[in-house]
Amino acid sequence: MTDPATADRFPAGTFTPRPGAGSALTMFTAQAGTEMRLALRNGEQVLLTLLIPIVLLVGLTTLDIVALPEPRIAAVAPGVLALAVMSTAFTGQAIALGFDRRYGVIRRLAATALPRWLLVAGRLAAVLGVVAVQMAVLGVIAAVLGWRPEPAGVGWALLLVLLGCAAFGSLGILLGGTLRAEITLAVANVVWFLLLLAGGIVVPLAQLPGPLAQVAGALPSGALAEGLRDTLGDGRPPTAAAILVLLAWTAAASALAIRTVKLR
Amino acid sequence: MIPTPPAVAVNGLVKRYGRTTAVDGLDLEVPVASVLALLGPNGAGKTTTVEICEGFVRADAGEVRVLGTDPSGAPDALRARIGVMPQGGGAYPGVHASEMLRVVAACAAQPLDVGWLTSVLGLQACARTPYKRLSGGQQQRLALACAVVGRPELVFLDEPTAGMDPQGRRLVWELIGALRRDGVAVLLTTHLMEEAEALADDVVIIDHGRVVAHGSPAQLTASGSQQELRFRAKPGMDLDGLTAALPAAYHAAEPIAGRYLVQGRIDPGVLSIITSWCAAQGALADDVQVARRSLEDVFLELTGRELRP
Numbered sequence: 001m002t003d004p005a006t007a008d009r010f011p012a013g014t015f016t017p018r019p020g021a022g023s024a025l026t027m028f029t030a031q032a033g034t035e036m037r038l039a040l041r042n043g044e045q046v047l048l049t050l051l052i053p054i055v056l057l058v059g060l061t062t063l064d065i066v067a068l069p070e071p072r073i074a075a076v077a078p079g080v081l082a083l084a085v086m087s088t089a090f091t092g093q094a095i096a097l098g099f100d101r102r103y104g105v106i107r108r109l110a111a112t113a114l115p116r117w118l119l120v121a122g123r124l125a126a127v128l129g130v131v132a133v134q135m136a137v138l139g140v141i142a143a144v145l146g147w148r149p150e151p152a153g154v155g156w157a158l159l160l161v162l163l164g165c166a167a168f169g170s171l172g173i174l175l176g177g178t179l180r181a182e183i184t185l186a187v188a189n190v191v192w193f194l195l196l197l198a199g200g201i202v203v204p205l206a207q208l209p210g211p212l213a214q215v216a217g218a219l220p221s222g223a224l225a226e227g228l229r230d231t232l233g234d235g236r237p238p239t240a241a242a243i244l245v246l247l248a249w250t251a252a253a254s255a256l257a258i259r260t261v262k263l264r
Numbered sequence: 265m266i267p268t269p270p271a272v273a274v275n276g277l278v279k280r281y282g283r284t285t286a287v288d289g290l291d292l293e294v295p296v297a298s299v300l301a302l303l304g305p306n307g308a309g310k311t312t313t314v315e316i317c318e319g320f321v322r323a324d325a326g327e328v329r330v331l332g333t334d335p336s337g338a339p340d341a342l343r344a345r346i347g348v349m350p351q352g353g354g355a356y357p358g359v360h361a362s363e364m365l366r367v368v369a370a371c372a373a374q375p376l377d378v379g380w381l382t383s384v385l386g387l388q389a390c391a392r393t394p395y396k397r398l399s400g401g402q403q404q405r406l407a408l409a410c411a412v413v414g415r416p417e418l419v420f421l422d423e424p425t426a427g428m429d430p431q432g433r434r435l436v437w438e439l440i441g442a443l444r445r446d447g448v449a450v451l452l453t454t455h456l457m458e459e460a461e462a463l464a465d466d467v468v469i470i471d472h473g474r475v476v477a478h479g480s481p482a483q484l485t486a487s488g489s490q491q492e493l494r495f496r497a498k499p500g501m502d503l504d505g506l507t508a509a510l511p512a513a514y515h516a517a518e519p520i521a522g523r524y525l526v527q528g529r530i531d532p533g534v535l536s537i538i539t540s541w542c543a544a545q546g547a548l549a550d551d552v553q554v555a556r557r558s559l560e561d562v563f564l565e566l567t568g569r570e571l572r573p
Contacts, residue, residue, distance in 0.1 A: 009384055009435075010442035017417040017448060020373030021344035030370030038358050099357050103396065108354030108410065111318060112371035113344035 021113035028122055031114065035126035039092060040133065048192075049087045049130060053080050053138055056202070061145050066203055077142040077149070078157075078228035079201045084134040085161055086201070086221055089127050089168035090175075091192040097123075097176030098184035106263045127169055131161065152235030157228055160238055163246040164224040170253035171220070177261030195221040204229060217241070220249045269332060270295050271418045271449035272317055277326035279312050279473075286312040288473035289326070294418070294466075299440060299450040301464035303457070303559075305567050309473035310453040311351055314420050317451065318348055331418060344372070347416035351423050353407035357396040361387040361406045364395065365413055372414030381409050385435065400427030408436060412443065419443060421452040425459060437462055457559040461485075467559065471567045484562050493526045493535070495549040497542055506541045510534065530554050 021027075039045050057080045060066060061073045068075045100106055109119055149157070176184050196202055198212060200222030205213045216222035223245035227238035272294040279287040287309040294300040302310050315321040316328055319335035319342060328335060331345055355364040362382045369375035382388055385405045390398055398406070404427055411419055424440070425433045440463050443450055454460055460467050461481045469477040469484075477484055499521035506516045506526075514528035526538060535552075542549045 009438060013446060014376070015412060015415065015443045015446040015448050017345075017446075018374040018415040019345040019417050021340070022369075022371045022373055022375075026370045030367045034356070034359065034363055034367050037363075038356055042358055103357045104350060104352055104354030105356050105359075106354075107320075107350055108368070108407075109371075110320075111343060111348035111350065111354075112368055112414070113340060114371045115340050 027114050031122035032125035036129040039130050045092050053084045056080055073145050073147045074233050075204055077147045078232050079225045082225035082228055083201050085164040086168050088130045089165045090172040091188040093172035094176035094184050094188040098181035101264045102181040149232040150235035153231030156231040156237050160227045167220040167246045167249040170250050174253045174257040200225045268296050273329045275327045278324045280324050286473055292468050294449050294451050296449050297447045298465040299444050299463050300466045301460035302453045302468050303460050304470040308470045314422050345417050347411035347419040349407045349411035349421045353403045355395040358394045365409050368410040369413045375413050385409050401432045404428055418449045461559050476566045491530045492555050493530045495524050495552040497547040497549050501545050509537050509541055
């Protein structure tokens with residue numbers, strides 16, 4: 001049957017097979033770029049990753065809500081940078097992955113020529129891209145508020161941010177990749193809130209009650225925030241303990257994630 | 265000449281989930297540049313079969329060759345050659361249609377033009393709408409676009425027109441026809457008999473993981489029960505003359521005065537015998553109807569009428 005409409009809409013030869021995989025770089029930039037754009041366009045994600053950290057940065061610096069040594073910005077800014085990493089790599093990532101699975105996108109991408117390792121790499125790159133935007137925005141605002149980080153510590157701080165992304169990112173993938181989207185949403189937000197208040201982010205470890213400080217120091221939030229305070233405040237390298245805590249959480253969460261994460 | 269190997273060849277496929285057997289010794293073959301419709305009630309094993317062919321699910325027994333390779337072996341290499349439309353689609357909840365299509369197109373070496381495909385599938389109007397707010401039909405059209413954008417040799421479509429309005433369904437049918445015309449093999453699953461009849465070269469009806477019927481739509485609907493032809497003409501004509509003129513095994517009757525019925529295989533020769541018999545008696549056959557079994561009749565006959573979960 002030859003329907004003239006068909007010939008108009010789909011001229012002969014339109015679908016003649018020309019199969020083949022795209023280049024790894026093209027696939028990577030398309031996926032990572034889209035995921036990063038989606039994260040920066042999503043209102044709830046922006047609230048979590050930028051607005052709340054900005055409000056906390058300005059509020060904790062200018063208002064005397066939490067007792068902090070002067071200059072307050074020196075204690076606040078590293079904590080807020082740690083919060084930014086946690087918000088994007090853990091909470092934002094877990095929620096996005098939970099709903100991406102619900103909407104079948106992981107399966108959709110797995111059905112293309114995109115290899116599994118590139119699929120994971122694209123997601124991680126999108127997280128790192130958002131974190132870079134956060135660091136730039138929050139760094140500029142903190143500088144306006146009078147923050148002068150120790151230049152010698154900036155390299156160490158970048159390493160810590162990467163290690164923090166790895167630890168929180170693997171926890172986020174573990175959470176979002178195994179539980180139902182609604183449960184992920186609830187758990188990721190509750191954990192975010194608890195770590196914010198009692199995990200060494202807003203209140204430095206030294207100001208937390210003894211046993212809680214011990215626990216918080218062993219959490220990725222405490223290790224990252226405290227490590228950033230050390231390096232950016234004094235230019236010291238982070239303690240071995242801070243690095244080990246972040247590495248241990250990364251290893252444990254990714255080992256578990258490899259075994260349990262589901263495509264949908 | 266060496267015959268072209270089929271795009272999909274499945275032999276004795278078995279898949280069990282715990283104690284239930286989803287696919288139970290299934291055979292099917294999709295030749296190049298043809299459309300095979302896998303038809304069956306809910307839970308018949310259609311999606312499982314398709315997912316095994318796509319390399320997402322491992323078979324427990326049997327042989328599966330997709331474009332000459334074992335799909336469970338090298339999925340990435342195979343997936344560069346196939347297009348997949350999963351049941352219920354798949355996209356980021358907040359993504360715009362053309363953004364999603366661009367990501368999938370980037371995974372192919374020589375993709376179709378994304379802008380053209382978006383507009384030809386009528387996705388331009390919802391270009392700024394996030395995926396989660398698209399209608400079911402729009403989501404389905406995007407999923408179909410994602411399946412064909414990489415110019416694959418073989419396309420798997422799991423219920424491609426579910427949730428679509430009649431216009432959308434026509435468009436998808438046209439597209440599937442164009443795929444076949446251009447040499448693409450298509451394996452589609454459907455509930456819609458009309459869809460299978462309109463599109464498929466071959467129909468495989470499965471139930472409880474087994475093939476219960478297999479053939480072209482014409483073969484499936486012609487076999488078994490007889491066809492019949494009904495017409496109106498002046499009452500009381502000489503039926504013996506008609507029976508004598510018709511080939512053996514045909515049966516002619518006048519159940520109600522002026523309404524005639526001929527049972528047997530109705531082809532143009534038989535039709536001309538009937539009309540010339542009418543003409544010989546100075547009558548005109550009116551309201552002539554050939555009743556043929558629909559694929560739906562065949563389907564219900566084979567799979568029963570009770571509801572499936």
